[in-house]
Amino acid sequence: MEDYKFLFKVVLIGNAGVGKTCIVRRFTQGLFPPGQGATIGVDFLIKTVQVDGEKVKLQIWDTAGQERFRSITQSYYRSAHALILVYEISSQSTFDCLHMWLKEIEQFANPKVLRALVGNKMDRKDREVPNQIGKEFAKAHNMYFIETSAKDSDNVEKLFLEVAARLTEEAKATRGQFNNSELIQSFGEKKEKTEHHCCKFS
Numbered sequence: 001m002e003d004y005k006f007l008f009k010v011v012l013i014g015n016a017g018v019g020k021t022c023i024v025r026r027f028t029q030g031l032f033p034p035g036q037g038a039t040i041g042v043d044f045l046i047k048t049v050q051v052d053g054e055k056v057k058l059q060i061w062d063t064a065g066q067e068r069f070r071s072i073t074q075s076y077y078r079s080a081h082a083l084i085l086v087y088e089i090s091s092q093s094t095f096d097c098l099h100m101w102l103k104e105i106e107q108f109a110n111p112k113v114l115r116a117l118v119g120n121k122m123d124r125k126d127r128e129v130p131n132q133i134g135k136e137f138a139k140a141h142n143m144y145f146i147e148t149s150a151k152d153s154d155n156v157e158k159l160f161l162e163v164a165a166r167l168t169e170e171a172k173a174t175r176g177q178f179n180n181s182e183l184i185q186s187f188g189e190k191k192e193k194t195e196h197h198c199c200k201f202s
């Protein structure tokens with residue numbers, strides 16, 4: 001058996017071009033990839049972090065923001081322990097689509113999923129979404145909020161460490177001692193699709 005205490009599946013979602021892939025690459029590989037192309041479908045990377053002296057393995061799924069991949073990416077929501085919803089602070093339109101993304105979460109994710117809201121590209125000077133607006137939106141929807149810059153490496157590590165810490169705390173509180181496969185199964189229940197939401201924004 002591998003040497004880690006918990007394994008969590010973390011899925012990044014949000015409009016095309018907001019920086020999901022760059023956030024994941026910054027965190028897992030410590031780099032800001034030049035000329036990053038659009039994600040096709042989904043991609044995943046793994047990183048192990050320490051939470052209170054215990055090893056926690058994060059399986060991080062980077063989904064494509066483009067509408068044409070939506071049916072593929074939606075299928076990854078179900079077994080997610082955490083969903084990181086990303087918008088771009090320099091693009092009001094990506095923020096305006098958050099309601100659509102929340103509907104997707106409601107429809108396809110496990111109700112127990114931990115949700116985080118991330119305003120990426122905080123290094124940019126052409127801000128369109130004030131920090132306070134992002135914060136209030138997150139508060140209203142019971143989400144953890146942080147602004148990041150994958151480019152400058154600001155808050156990226158903090159984001160994933162916070163998610164790992166919250167998931168670990170929740171797992172310990174709800175299940176006590178259990179093994180990793182049990183944990184995954186507990187979040188992997190299938191939720192029936194009842195309605196199709198479509199947003200042609202990307």
Ligand SMILES: Nc1nc2c(ncn2[C@@H]2O[C@H](COP(=O)(O)OP(=O)(O)OP(=O)(O)O)[C@@H](O)[C@H]2O)c(=O)[nH]1
Binds near residue numbers: 021035124
């Ligand atoms: N200034 C700045 N640019 C960024 C940042 N993060 C990503 N970018 C740029 O934004 C563009 C899109 O980044 P991606 O990481 O490919 O975006 P994505 O959300 O994964 O896009 P899809 O795969 O199409 O869903 C690229 O040109 C990146 O260089 C950031 O923190 N600051």
